[in-house]
Amino acid sequence: MAQFAVIGLGRFGVTACLELSKQGHTVCAADISESTVNHYADQLSFTVVVDASDETQLARLDLPSCQAVLVAIGENIEASILCVLHLKNLGVKQIWVKACTKSHHQILSKLGVDRIIHPEEEMGVRVAQALNYPMVNQYFPLNQSTFIVELGIDLQLSGRKIGWLLKERNSDIKPLTLRRDDYFNTELTNDTELRHGDSLVLLGSKTYLTKLAKRFRAL
Structure with a gap:
């Protein structure tokens, strides 16, 4: 099975971690909050406290060996963008990012990430289609x-x-x-x-x- 990393353990990030784990993949789950990491430590195979805006801390995680890294940082757009820049510098193969705003989306497009995700919008479309x-x-x-x-x-x-x-x-x-x-x-x-x-x-x-x-x- 493949190895993935998820940075940002909000509801969206945790859901992605749990689903990938159910499918038999190895998941590195990272967040800046120690209490958040400790809360999910028993549910996920590998959790770590990391400041995603610090390239030195990210470099310790061997993220280039992952098939893909999902940046699921919530409202801190600056941290999300810095994280993407650092992942690019580290040579990560596939970078997927949760976008918070249209401006955030535009910046991520300029940075050349592999996929930009709008969870609320995409779920809203699916719910509307289902109705x-x-x-x-x-x-x-x-x-x-x-x-x-x-x-x-x-x-x-x-x-x-x-x-x-x-x-x-x-x-x-x-x-x-x-x-x-x-x-x-x-x-x-x-x-x-x-x-x-x-x-x-x-x-x-x-x-x-x-x-x-x-x-x-x-x-």
């Missing part, structure tokens, strides 16, 4: 126009066939798999019947998938 399209369990963008989505099959769709569901089907849409309990069916045809509780995974254009979701809501 607007409750049949969509999960979605993953491949680019701005193409998505993979997992549709939950409810009672209204139970008994329908994929051919009916995708009656507007064209080259922009492709059913990838149908999950029923613990079984995944990848040999799908127009006659494959859907049942309540199934999950259907589709690959398609955003335009088509939006039309499909709107048709579901009209049922």
Whole structure:
């Protein structure tokens, strides 16, 4: 498994640490607050007190050996920016950073970080999408126009066939798999019947998938 580091143990940083640990990865969890580090010491494999604005302290952590470093520092934008500069100087391969403001985002873009994250905005978008399209369990963008989505099959769709569901089907849409309990069916045809509780995974254009979701809501 891979090795990661998370700098900043607020709610966002801790959640990332715990999830990476669940997936079997080694995580170095760092924060400037000794009380915060001590609080999570029993839950995380390796915790350390560090001032992320001090390059000398960061250098002791051997961060270049990590697959990626997530800078999850909260409202202290200056510390976040200094941390990124130091990580660049140390030769860290992948740097992901939580941005607090638009100005912070712009500075991080200029610094060339690998990914800028806006947790509240991204979660807000996902919640809005879930409210607007409750049949969509999960979605993953491949680019701005193409998505993979997992549709939950409810009672209204139970008994329908994929051919009916995708009656507007064209080259922009492709059913990838149908999950029923613990079984995944990848040999799908127009006659494959859907049942309540199934999950259907589709690959398609955003335009088509939006039309499909709107048709579901009209049922």
